[in-house]
Amino acid sequence: MIWKYRLGWVYTISGLPLQDATLFVEDGQIVAIEEGGQSSEAIDLREWAVMPALVNAHTHLEFSNLEGPLGTQGISFPKWITEVIRYRQGFGENIAVEKAEAVRSGLRQSAQHGVGVVGEIATLPLIETAYENPQVYVVSLLEVLGLDPKISVERLAQAEEHAIYPWSLKNISPGISPHAPYSIRMDMVEHCVSLSAAQQLPLAMHLAETLEELQLLEEGAGPFRTMLENMGLFNQTDFPGGKRVLAYLKQLSQAYRAMVVHGNYLHETEIAFLAEHAETMSVCYCPRTHAYFHHDRHLIEDLLAQGVSVVLGTDSRASNPDLNLWREVQFVQREFPDIPEEQLLGMVTKDAAFALGVEDSFGTIEPGRSAMVAAFPIPKGCPDVLTEMLAGQPRLWNLAGGLSEVDLATA
Ligand SMILES: [Zn+2]
Known part of the structure; x- marks a missing residue:
């Protein structure tokens, strides 16, 4: 009919x-x-x-049952990460069930705000039925952490399994997310990129998010080093100093699709690199999460002027009061009134669908x-x-x- x-x-x-x-x-x-x-x-x-x-390019639905963001406005990012770890540990043995409930709720909340596709960063253990929602399509990007050499092999095996998992639901496709420079070694990122290229998986990585991250890369020092030392995960050979975000971008440019999540502190050469690779790479700006951490003004205007593909995401309710993507659009319109309205619409539809590899069906x-x-x-x-x-x-x-x-x- x-x-x-x-x-x-x-x-x-x-x-x-x-x-x-x-x-x-x-x-x-x-x-x-x-x-x-x-x-x-x-x-x-x-x-x-x-x-x-609407296509929400970046979120973590497992936090969708939080009543408000973790910490307080302007909290330092390393402190916030510690809060996130504590929140997750609070679930204890119930984690799979609690998480599935939050994911279910997050999908309902997304649908209430016009969102029909989410770029969801998934963590294990994962219950497939959590994604059972007839309205919202899920690009499930499995988060890969990897500083501990003892579990690297296992993590990569899980990512490979996720990539070919025979989902019984029709509204899911897989992706991969090497988490961030302070939580995964470069050789593991390389493996994730190879998997993305081989299986045509969209890839997303948190990158150039904070000044503390740049300090860890450039100097091998700072609050992230302290955090990793406290967790027994700091290894000098992983963070010898003298490293730049550009090295990660070069690596990610080999992926099928690569989304740089946040990109709050990109240098000029890095923006130029992203513009050159706009056919596979994008930057995801999460406006209200960005504001929550009191970062410097986002580079969205420079990025767009140079031809970088920019998409929008809510990020999670651990740093944002809700999953209303349209409020992100309205926020950007208020803060950056020179961006043409039509371009804003593309950032939450066509461009985001492309970044997530679902442009044949959505956007x-x-x-x-x-x-x-x-x-x-x-x-x-x-x-x-x-x-x-x-x-x-x-x-x-x-x-x-x-x-x-x-x-x-x-x-
Ligand atoms: Zn994120």
Whole structure:
């Protein structure tokens, strides 16, 4: 059966927005778009605007049951990491079940805010049914830690297993996430990159996130060194000093897709390198998490000006009050009003879908793509639809089989 929807506005993202267009949907996919509304049986949605379901490029859903971020505004990053470790340890033997509950809740929260795809950093043990949500597609990037040589082999074996795991759910695909320079050795990063290239896996790595991280790389010293020493994981040969983020970028450029998460403190040469490799590399800016840690102003404008692909993420509720990606868009619009609005929309749809390797199904409204869309009610005679959308809040619609009264309620 083909479902037809006559819409006030369709922001396809692949091309110019269409006013008064009919979407044809079959088997959960868009099969055609026609301008105008000749089709008499179409469901009338002329007071709505839609865009592709939002893509949250970076989050850690296991923290979705936290009531508020860990620590306090402006907390130092190494201190915050210690809080995260303590929070995880608090689950004790219940960790798999508690985590699955949080992931489930995180997917529900995402759907409530128009998000139809998440780039989720997954940690073991992992319960597949936690991902059981008919509305949200999960790119499950397995986090790989690796400073301890004794468990490196096991970690890599787990990553390989994750890459080829026969999921019974249809809404998942795998990825890999070598965690961060202070938590994984370069040779382990290399293995992750090879796996990404061999299996066509999207890869994400936290990089150039804090000044403390740069200090550890450049001088082999600072709060991260102290933290690692306290954990019995500091080894001088891993952090001899004289290291730069650029060395990691060069390594990551060999991956199928590589997302640099945060990139708060990139140098000029590193930005130029990312621009040169924009066909596979991106930077994920997590605006409200960035603000939580009181970092220096983000380089997003420089990145965009030089041609780097920038996407947006919420990061987790351990550093952000919610998983509302649209609030990140609104934050960026407020803080960086010179960034064109259309470009902002791309950062949470098309560009993010590409960064996560799911661009064949998500990120644009065109034939062959998913029928999950983000919808905004638009009052009659509205003079500026995009401004109305940016001031509003989207809901997630599945156009695969009609819409419910809940979907259409505007109050
Ligand atoms: Zn993160």
